[in-house]
Amino acid sequence: MASSDSSAQGPHDMALILDQSVSLTLGTDSLLIEGMTGCIRPIASRDSPNRQITALVAKQTVVVVGCSSLVNPKTTHAISLYNILGAEVTASNLVVAYAEPTAKDDISVTTVQYPIAEKEKKAVDSWVQKLLEQAYGKALIGKRLKILVNPFGGKGTAASLYQTYAAPVFAAAKCQVDVEHTTHRGHAIDIAENLDIDAYDAVVCCSGDGLPYEVFNGLGKRPDAHKALTQTAITLLPCGSGNGLTWNSFGTGSVSIAALGIVKGLRTPLDLVSISQKDSRTLSFLSQSFGIVAECDLATENIRWMGAQRFTYGFLVRLMRQTIWPCDIAVKVEIGDKAAIKEHYAAWSTRPEEPDSDSKRLEAAALSPGLPELKYGGVTDDLPQDWDTIPGETMGNFYAGNMAIMSKDTNMFPATLPNDGLMDVVTIDGRVSRGTAITMMNEIPSGRFFDMPELILRKASAFRLTPHQREGYISIDGERVPFEAFQAEVHQGLGTILTKSGRLYEAEGPR
Numbered sequence: 001m002a003s004s005d006s007s008a009q010g011p012h013d014m015a016l017i018l019d020q021s022v023s024l025t026l027g028t029d030s031l032l033i034e035g036m037t038g039c040i041r042p043i044a045s046r047d048s049p050n051r052q053i054t055a056l057v058a059k060q061t062v063v064v065v066g067c068s069s070l071v072n073p074k075t076t077h078a079i080s081l082y083n084i085l086g087a088e089v090t091a092s093n094l095v096v097a098y099a100e101p102t103a104k105d106d107i108s109v110t111t112v113q114y115p116i117a118e119k120e121k122k123a124v125d126s127w128v129q130k131l132l133e134q135a136y137g138k139a140l141i142g143k144r145l146k147i148l149v150n151p152f153g154g155k156g157t158a159a160s161l162y163q164t165y166a167a168p169v170f171a172a173a174k175c176q177v178d179v180e181h182t183t184h185r186g187h188a189i190d191i192a193e194n195l196d197i198d199a200y201d202a203v204v205c206c207s208g209d210g211l212p213y214e215v216f217n218g219l220g221k222r223p224d225a226h227k228a229l230t231q232t233a234i235t236l237l238p239c240g241s242g243n244g245l246t247w248n249s250f251g252t253g254s255v256s257i258a259a260l261g262i263v264k265g266l267r268t269p270l271d272l273v274s275i276s277q278k279d280s281r282t283l284s285f286l287s288q289s290f291g292i293v294a295e296c297d298l299a300t301e302n303i304r305w306m307g308a309q310r311f312t313y314g315f316l317v318r319l320m321r322q323t324i325w326p327c328d329i330a331v332k333v334e335i336g337d338k339a340a341i342k343e344h345y346a347a348w349s350t351r352p353e354e355p356d357s358d359s360k361r362l363e364a365a366a367l368s369p370g371l372p373e374l375k376y377g378g379v380t381d382d383l384p385q386d387w388d389t390i391p392g393e394t395m396g397n398f399y400a401g402n403m404a405i406m407s408k409d410t411n412m413f414p415a416t417l418p419n420d421g422l423m424d425v426v427t428i429d430g431r432v433s434r435g436t437a438i439t440m441m442n443e444i445p446s447g448r449f450f451d452m453p454e455l456i457l458r459k460a461s462a463f464r465l466t467p468h469q470r471e472g473y474i475s476i477d478g479e480r481v482p483f484e485a486f487q488a489e490v491h492q493g494l495g496t497i498l499t500k501s502g503r504l505y506e507a508e509g510p511r
């Protein structure tokens with residue numbers, strides 16, 4: 001018999017007793033199953049199209065409890081509520097689907113089923129509602145996802161990574177998916193520009209950071225850009241080499257764990273940066289670089305097969321040449337020293353959440369739906385008087401970040417915050433010794449590079465960079481743009497992503 005007392009306070013009001021032999025108790029962080037465990041066998045998802053079944057079988061198991069011959073009585077099983085994907089009462093069973101960690105970097109969908117009698121259904125139904133409320137918290141249940149797969153992203157395996165590792169997670173969480181493969185460069189811009197934004201909660205890119213860049217820019221081209229960028233969350237299943245968006249949002253490079261992150265992801269406002277050049281205005285969500293990092297990003301396409309290692313290799317090769325990239329730089333500095341930047345980070349990351357902030361953002365966007373005007377004009381306008389001029393004759397590395405992590409183990413901008421209206425501008429002189437440059441690179445994973453005096457850091461709301469040379473590389477979110485003057489200006493919270501915390505990146509802040 002099922003019993004669940006929802007009126008009483010305390011831990012017991014969350015307990016569901018089935019057939020006097022199994023109890024399922026909702027704790028603060030986990031679902032505790034006490035009683036029987038039973039046979040485990042793989043199944044394919046009911047909702048999945050036939051062509052997906054082979055892949056799903058490999059990633060999905062079901063635990064059937066209640067078949068007495070196989071029962072091993074009095075066992076306890078705790079499932080983290082974060083890992084609960086779905087729960088439902090079918091014709092004769094309670095079915096709970098969850099993500100079971102199978103390796104350090106992987107989860108697979110597992111289902112436990114308990115036979116229930118007709119008279120138990122009402123109580124079980126209301127317990128299922130409580131389970132889902134606790135398991136999802138503020139996250140939207142059953143998100144409607146527009147999935148964009150770049151068949152050529154990263155090592156060219158995005159389609160199979162999606163089918164094998166993400167599709168089963170979305171199916172178990174009852175997400176609605178609409179999958180489309182990009183067929184050419186720029187295709188995601190067109191898709192986003194013409195997207196029915198009321199039909200989807202998020203656009204999921206199965207790619208590297210190049211596709212999200214296109215989706216932000218496609219939404220940015222619409223007459224209702226502000227509304228579209230506020231309403232539609234953009235997120236990434238890591239199928240490229242850097243995958244910065246996934247690392248910052250969910251702290252993983254694993255497709256299955258990122259899929260779980262998307263299912264449980266909280267809408268999070270994201271600062272976007274307008275990049276103006278002579279004839280264009282684009283939006284950047286991740287980073288802008290000039291100098292050694294831009295070259296490592298863009299001049300190493302020929303060694304793409306190396307995966308993430310190509311950045312390190314490119315860096316070392318260029319370091320040996322000890323090149324400088326002369327330029328003029330002017331910055332609208334908001335916080336100019338590292339100690340004050342650390343204070344700003346600590347204050348922002350601990351401040352209480354504003355109630356209803358998401359609905360207020362949506363209302364504001366509906367009132368002024370177009371892309372915000374540029375506060376500081378374009379790159380050919382006069383420089384505002386209150387911008388600081390920074391010497392750039394011997395520039396080695398100009399690197400501005402809107403997110404913390406650029407790729408695995410590269411928490412390059414630990415003090416960035418998703419929505420403080422500021423970007424972190426790093427400058428490093430090209431004359432620093434090779435030894436110092438290598439130490440700096442080696443100390444990125446430990447975070448110690450942040451305090452090295454050779455790394456100059458400013459929090460800024462805008463900057464302008466004018467290269468002196470005629471040829472070279474400028475990288476905006478890893479994409480090459482013309483080698484000419486560009487101006488960057490932050491729009492606070494213009495974009496939307498999904499994150500695990502709803503307020504911070506999954507990166508260790510500055511020490």
Ligand SMILES: Nc1ncnc2c1ncn2[C@@H]1O[C@H](COP(=O)(O)OP(=O)(O)OP(=O)(O)O)[C@@H](O)[C@H]1O
Pocket residue numbers: 150151152153154155182183184185186187188206207208209210211212214239240241242243478
């Ligand atoms: N079918 C396609 N054929 C060719 N190019 C495509 C296709 N679909 C998308 N692209 C282009 O691939 C580019 C990069 O894709 P993606 O987002 O996977 O990043 P990436 O550069 O491969 O990532 P990483 O650098 O991290 O490996 C984008 O500029 C996009 O326009």
